[in-house]
Amino acid sequence: MTNLKPLHLASIALFVAFGIAACSEQQMALPGSSAQYLNVEGKRIQVRVSPFGGPGEYRLIATRDAIGWNLNDENERRRAEYAANYYMKQTCVQRGYQLLEAGMLDTINYFARFKCNG
Numbered sequence: 001m002t003n004l005k006p007l008h009l010a011s012i013a014l015f016v017a018f019g020i021a022a023c024s025e026q027q028m029a030l031p032g033s034s035a036q037y038l039n040v041e042g043k044r045i046q047v048r049v050s051p052f053g054g055p056g057e058y059r060l061i062a063t064r065d066a067i068g069w070n071l072n073d074e075n076e077r078r079r080a081e082y083a084a085n086y087y088m089k090q091t092c093v094q095r096g097y098q099l100l101e102a103g104m105l106d107t108i109n110y111f112a113r114f115k116c117n118g
Contacts, residue, residue: 080110
């Protein structure tokens, strides 16, 4: 370690700091929720669901549970939507649901607002 120049040490420290910051931004907290996980096409997706608005209304966020490079935005969206739909069905057991709003917050975070039928 003594052979490393101070500039190299500073570069490594910045890389680690930005990496940690990127991890925390990728997985956004959703107040009143707990993390649930689903593997979709070999990728682990974290889904959080919490009550929001009126009775039977919820909000959801689905994020990839790992950092990736050169991700295909369409594949990431498709996986996140699949995981989101799975947990919307789980939340509204045998009642179905109505999607009120949905989209990507960025290239890896899928959000949705939904309401259980009946």
